[in-house]
Amino acid sequence: MVFPVSDIRALFPALSLSDKSQTRVYLDNPAGTQVPASVAKAVTDYMLTNASNGGGHFTTSVNTDAITLKAHEDAALFLGARSAKEVVIGQSMTSLTFHLSRSICRDFQPGDEIVVSRVEHEGNVGPWLEIAKDKGLTICWVAFDRDSWLIEPENLKAVLSDKTKLVCLNYASNMTGSINDIKTLTRIAQDAGAQVFVDAVQLAPHHLVDVQALGCDFLACSAYKFFGPHLGILWGKEETLASLHAYKGRCVTNELPGRFEAGTPQFELLAGLSATVDYFEGLGRGTSASENRRDLIAAAYKASRDYEEPLTNTLIGGLQQIPGISIVGITNPNRVHQRVPTVSIRHDYINPTDIAKSLSDKGIYVWHGHNYAYEPTRFLGIPEDEGVVRIGLAHYNTEAEVNRVVEAIDTAVAK
Structure with a gap:
């Protein structure tokens, strides 16, 4: 079946906008995707017709409570969780990780160890460095393999000890694009007596997340990376979340997940989150006859992945033809299933900011810098x-856009 990219693009108003008579090419997606009109409409409709706080008897408050519950139920469905009680929603993945780190590590003792990988985004590094300083914990680092670009099981085993209490793992890198075998790594860490915290921010836009199949203890992602509003989502096993001390105000409920959701929620964004899950279901209906919502979401991801992977190989193949360009990550087309379509490059002597500026002048949006992938930048010796x-x-990008960016980079470095 041909992927209906033209029909999908029609759902995203931003994709038809232009800069200086040039149609915008959004290739900045690892930092945040565009949103379909249905998501923006859900946010707007809430603010115009139901704006209220929760817990009241009047219509808008009752509706707000219903929207809040549905957002948690939809997020649980999206992640394959057992219950909406397992889903904590907040400002961002980073803020949720900082907040929950206090609870997760509350009973850790000086000398206890937290293992963090060298491929992590700072959102899964900074919180653990800070709590380690506060409590006298030891941070142990596990490297990723420079040939496979993955966290290899043997490397993880080598840094585990009887003092390891927590292992923090990256599902997909926002620099290299590599997808780690989280299920295997989780089993190794848990067999050593540690809990596992997974950053799935970069994976969730491209691959189905199934927290029960993974077996990890915690998993975090960001809705604005998968075509939704600016929200962070943190999943945890219900029994684990229930056992943690919650740092909260006295008036806040003791029930899950509210005990970990500090302050008044962004209700309008919760409405948008449900609309985002609806978007995936709608995409899945194009390839599946199932009426099961989870099956439809899975079908949407399969169709997207089948479309994105050849496009990724086209991008990598084109970049490899440009003199002086090196790619930071997996380039073997037969291993494209082991990466997300995030491709980082460097040139032998042209600064990344100059290339990014040249692309911007042509209406092509890309990011440059370390992109908060501070540890892999340092590990790889990149300035x-x-x-x-x-x-x-x-999945809304096209082959024409890929060809356009390759040609623009070729022109930029040729100058």
Whole structure:
């Protein structure tokens, strides 16, 4: 079946906008995707017709409570969770991780160890460095393999000890694009007596997340990376969340998940989150006859992945033809299933900011710098003040856009 990219693009108003008579090419997706009109409408409709706080008897408050519950139920469905009680929603993945780190590590003792990988985004590094300083914990680092670009099981085993209490793992890298075998790594860590915290921010836009199949203890992602509003989502096993001390105000409920959701929620964004899950279901209906919502979401991801992977290979193949360009990550087309379509590049002598500026002048949006992938930048010996040029595809991008960015980079470096 041909992927209906033209029909999908028609759902995203931003994709038809232009800069200086040039249609915009959004390849900045790893930092945040565009949203379909249905998501923006859900946010607007809430603010115009139901704006209220929760817990009241009047219509808008009752509706707000219903929207809040549905957002948690939809997020649970999206992640494959057992219950909406397992889903904590907040400002961002980073803020939720900082908040929950206090609870997760509350009973850790000086000398206890937290393992963090060298491929992490800062959102899954900074919180653990800070709590380690506060409590006298030891941070142990596990490297990713420079040949496979993955966290290899043997490397993780080598850093585990009887003092390891928590292992923090990256599902997909926002620099290299590599997808780690989280299920295997989780089993290794848990067999050593540690809990596992997974950053799935970069994976969730491209691959189905199934927290029960993974077996990890916590998993975080960001809705605005998968075509939704600016929200962070943190899943945890219900029994684990229930056992943690919650740092909260006295008036806040003791029930899950509210005990970990500090302050008044962004109700309008919760409405948008449900609309985002609806978007995936709608996409799945194009390839599946199932009426099961989870099956439809899975079908949407399969169709997207089948479309994105050849497009990724086209991008990588084109970049490899440009003299002086090196790619930071997996380039073997037979291993495209082991990466997301986030492709970072460097040139032998042209600064990434100059390439990014040249692309911007042509209406092509990409990011440059370390992109908060501070540890992999340092581990790979890339100058922190330069970083990389990062090109990130989504399922609404086209082959014509890929060809356009390759041609623009070729022209930029030729000058």
